[in-house]
Amino acid sequence: MAFFSGRAETRLHADIVLSAALSANGPARSPVAASWWRSHVQYGLDPAGPARRQAERTTRTELRQRRQRADFLLHMAANRLDRLFRCVAQSGCGVFLSDQDGYVLDGRWRNGDASSFENWGLVPGCNWSEAAVGTNGIGTCLAEERSLIIHQDEHFLERNIAMSCMDAPIHGPDGQLMGALDVSSARSDQTAVANQMIAALVRQAARQIEADCFRHSHHGQRIILVGEAEDPGEPSDTAVTALVAVNEDDLVIGATRAARNILGLKTVGAFSPLPADDLISAKTQPGxxxxxxxxxxxxxxxxxxxxxxxxxxxxxxxxxxxxxxxxxxxxxxxxxxxxxxx
CATH class of the missing domain: 1.10.10 (Arc Repressor Mutant, subunit A)
Known part of the structure; x- marks a missing residue:
């Protein structure tokens, strides 16, 4: 664990989690400890016990309804999930797509790793929100809307500390959070170095899904890449989705989440059409x-x-x-x- 020097061999995992989460400055110094605080104080979960709402499959009817509501995302992401899985399958990893509430909608894994993911409940229909199972890749990614790695004993629940999860959020064409892309390892010997390499693939795939969704939603309109994001908390590869859609009147009528951040537009939802030249060009001359x-x-x-x-x-x-x-x-x-x- 990057922030705490103690290990589970010498102290119980629950003791480490609660000590850090309830300390005076732990949550302020570590995003992981901040998530642990939310899991324990805000959601009332016990790191040594089962989840209040365990990662169990929802009913088939509810899963079908959730998949129907997320049909656009599932359709646009399918090929990207396949490609990502081909990159990570041999390392004992599974690829999972959740909706904005943390419910797993789709997944890819090898037959030999199926039992591990089944035992964890990391299968379609399961709820992996922070409120349900505490700190984890999918739930914490959605709660913080950022790419992250939750490695083994950074998980809140003791029963999940053999997992390593690499996640990235997926925002829709209107900037709204749509879900999370997750790669989780079924191997207890997964290293932090391997996690970093896989995390880069996850971020890239998530950004490609966002770009695919945006281009599909603005089919027939001119799509412009507006530049690189300057958010130090987010990897620079988000720049590939800094896209705007321009209509026949040279008005910007749509923008991805990354482009909105760059151009100072409202984060989510529709906005009034704006002249492309005024919005994109440097304001060095009169308008x-x-x-x-x-x-x-x-x-x-x-x-x-x-x-x-x-x-x-x-x-x-x-x-x-x-x-x-x-x-x-x-x-x-x-x-x-x-x-x-x-």
């Missing part, structure tokens, strides 16, 4: 008609490969007028094309 006119001229020049006479005809103005406007707007030949032919 309004100045920006619109400059953009129109630059695009015309680009379409005509820098030919000023052709660009002027496209814009319906004279060549001399275009020169004057280019000068007023600060457009130069070197800025807009390798060569501007007249």
């Amino acid at each position: 309004g008609f100045w920006s619109a006119e400059r953009s129109t001229i630059v695009k015309a020049l680009a379409r005509q490969n820098g030919n000023i006479s052709s660009a002027a005809r496209e814009l319906g103005i004279g060549r001399a007028t275009l020169y004057r406007r280019m000068k007023r707007l600060g457009i130069t030949a070197n800025d807009e094309a390798p060569s501007l032919r007249s």
Whole structure:
């Protein structure tokens, strides 16, 4: 365990958990201890005992209903789950997809590892929220909405300390939390180094699922990658999902969670359409008609490969007028094309 030096060999797991969770500064210094505090104080769970609501399968009817509600996510994630499983199967890992409430909806595992996951209750229909089983990969990932690793005795419940879980949240096209992608190891000798490598694959797969969902939801619209996230608490590979959807009027009408964070948009839900140039471009020049006119001229020049006479005809103005406007707007030949032919 990264934060605490004591090990379960010398102290009971429950003693370590409760000591850290209830200490004056433990939860402030360690995200794991903060989760332990929630598990014990907020949810009333006992690390030495069974979960208040054990990770048991829900009814077939409820599982079917949950899968129906998450049909879009399940459909978009299926191929990514298959690919991820091919990468980790030989290391004794299973791949699992949960909904936003922590219920496992789908999974992949080898036949030889089935009994381990069955014994843990890590199968479709089981509730792995923090409120149900305390600190664990799926539940804590959903509670904190961030990628994480819960390695062995970082789990709250003693009965889960043989597990290693690598998780990443999945946000929908509207920025809303949809579920969690989990890879859990059925091997008690899983190392922290192996966890880090697998965690990178999990983050990448989760971000690809988000991008697939967003592109599908905005089919037919222009999709733009707006840049890299600057959140130090989240790995830089989230930048692959910093996407916005732009309609035929050059208005941004949709944005992924990563793009919303970069552009300062509301985190979830719909927002009023915004001009793409105003939202995405650096605010180094005046906006309004100045920006619109400059953009129109630059695009015309680009379409005509820098030919000023052709660009002027496209814009319906004279060549001399275009020169004057280019000068007023600060457009130069070197800025807009390798060569501007007249």
